[in-house]
Amino acid sequence: MPELPEVETIRRQLEPEVRGRSITGTRVTDGLLVAPMTPARFAGKLKGRMITGLSRRGKYLRFELDGGDTLVVHLRMTGILTRLEENPRNGDQRHLRLVLTLDDGSFLAFHDVRRFGKAFLLGAGASDSYWARLGPEPLERSFNxxxxxxxxxxxxxxxxxxxxxxxxxxxxxxxxxxxxxxxxxxxxxxxxxxxxxxxxxxxxxxxxxxxxxxxxxxxxxxxxxxxxxxxxxxxxxxxxxxxxxxxxxxxxxxxxxxxxxxxxxxxxxxxxxxx
Incomplete structure (x- = not known):
C-alpha cells in the first residue's frame, strides 16, 4: 500500500502542474471508485472547477477546489495516479478507473488493479471533522x-x-x-x-x-x-x-x-x- 512517502512524492510532483488548472472533463470507468456517488454526478460536480492547491493528510491526496470543496483521492493497495500528456484513451485501458482532463491539455489518470482505491468530494463544512479522525502528522515540527x-x-x-x-x-x-x-x-x-x-x-x-x-x-x-x-x-x-x-x-x-x-x-x- 502506498504510504506517506509515496503519497507525498506524488503530491510534490503534481502540485506545481495542477495548481491553477481547471478540470474540463471527467471520465469514470469504474463506478466503485466514486460510490456511493454516481459517476455522472461525480463528473458534474467537478466540471469547470479550478484546482487551487494539492495537499496531503496521512495517506490521502487532497485536491483543493475553488468554492471550498476538496477532491480526495486514496490510493489504497494498488492505486496509481499519473499525469499524462496524451489521452489515456490511446493507451492501455487495463485497470483504468478515472481520467481527469485539465485545461492545459494534460490528463490525470487513476489506475487500480485491485479496485480498493477511492475518490470522493468533501464539502467545505465537512472537511475539518473528517480529518480530525486522523492522528498527527509525523513530519510536522510539532510531532516530538x-x-x-x-x-x-x-x-x-x-x-x-x-x-x-x-x-x-x-x-x-x-x-x-x-x-x-x-x-x-x-x-x-x-x-x-x-x-x-x-x-x-x-x-x-x-x-x-x-x-x-x-x-x-x-x-x-x-x-x-x-x-x-x-x-x-x-x-x-x-x-x-x-x-x-x-x-x-x-x-x-x-x-x-x-x-x-x-x-x-x-x-x-x-x-x-x-x-
Missing part, C-alpha cells in the same frame, strides 16, 4: 517525543500496530514501521506504553528520518507503486530489515527474522531489537 509519549501512554498493544493505527499517527505503514523500529533498536512486539523516554526519543527521530529518506528516494516500489511520472521508487533498495528475512542484519550480522505482529508481516533483527 512528548507527543509520541502521550500517544503511547498506557497502551499495552505492541508498538508495531500502534504505529500503524492511523487514528494515533497518520501516514505510517508496514514498510516504514519496520524500518523505523529497527533504526531505534526497538522490538516490534514491545508494548507501546512500556517504552522508556530514551526509546521514545529514538523512535521519534527514526520515524522522521526514515520517512524523509524515503521521500528523497520517491518512495518504495515493491509491487505496483509508481510515482506521478510513472517511475518506480528507490527506497526499497535501501531496506535494512523489511523483506530481508534470512539475510544478515546490516548492524550485527544476525539473520533477519520475519514474524506476524497485529496480523502484519513484520521484519526485525532478534539481536539488535530485543524484547
Amino acid at each position: 517525543p512528548k507527543v509520541l509519549a502521550a500517544i503511547f501512554h498506557g497502551r499495552v498493544r505492541p508498538v508495531k500496530p500502534a504505529l500503524l493505527d492511523q487514528q494515533l499517527i497518520a501516514g505510517i505503514g508496514n514498510i516504514y514501521a519496520d524500518e523505523a523500529l529497527f533504526a531505534a533498536l526497538i522490538h516490534p512486539e514491545k508494548p507501546a506504553g512500556s517504552l522508556s523516554g530514551k526509546e521514545i526519543a529514538a523512535l521519534t527521530k527514526s520515524i522522521k528520518e526514515t520517512l524523509r529518506r524515503a521521500i528523497r528516494l520517491q518512495g518504495s516500489s515493491i509491487d505496483s507503486y509508481r510515482d506521478a511520472r510513472g517511475n518506480p521508487g528507490r527506497f526499497q533498495n535501501t531496506f535494512k530489515v523489511h523483506r530481508r528475512a534470512g539475510e544478515p542484519c546490516p548492524r550485527c550480522g544476525t539473520a533477519i527474522e520475519k514474524t506476524r505482529v497485529g496480523g502484519r508481516g513484520t521484519y526485525y533483527c532478534p539481536r539488535c531489537q530485543r524484547k
Whole structure:
C-alpha cells in the first residue's frame, strides 16, 4: 500500500502542474471508485472547477477546489495516479478507473488493479471533522517525543500496530514501521506504553528520518507503486530489515527474522531489537 512517502512524492510532483488548472472533463470507468456517488454526478460536480492547491493528510491526496470543496483521492493497495500528456484513451485501458482532463491539455489518470482505491468530494463544512479522525502528522515540527509519549501512554498493544493505527499517527505503514523500529533498536512486539523516554526519543527521530529518506528516494516500489511520472521508487533498495528475512542484519550480522505482529508481516533483527 502506498504510504506517506509515496503519497507525498506524488503530491510534490503534481502540485506545481495542477495548481491553477481547471478540470474540463471527467471520465469514470469504474463506478466503485466514486460510490456511493454516481459517476455522472461525480463528473458534474467537478466540471469547470479550478484546482487551487494539492495537499496531503496521512495517506490521502487532497485536491483543493475553488468554492471550498476538496477532491480526495486514496490510493489504497494498488492505486496509481499519473499525469499524462496524451489521452489515456490511446493507451492501455487495463485497470483504468478515472481520467481527469485539465485545461492545459494534460490528463490525470487513476489506475487500480485491485479496485480498493477511492475518490470522493468533501464539502467545505465537512472537511475539518473528517480529518480530525486522523492522528498527527509525523513530519510536522510539532510531532516530538512528548507527543509520541502521550500517544503511547498506557497502551499495552505492541508498538508495531500502534504505529500503524492511523487514528494515533497518520501516514505510517508496514514498510516504514519496520524500518523505523529497527533504526531505534526497538522490538516490534514491545508494548507501546512500556517504552522508556530514551526509546521514545529514538523512535521519534527514526520515524522522521526514515520517512524523509524515503521521500528523497520517491518512495518504495515493491509491487505496483509508481510515482506521478510513472517511475518506480528507490527506497526499497535501501531496506535494512523489511523483506530481508534470512539475510544478515546490516548492524550485527544476525539473520533477519520475519514474524506476524497485529496480523502484519513484520521484519526485525532478534539481536539488535530485543524484547
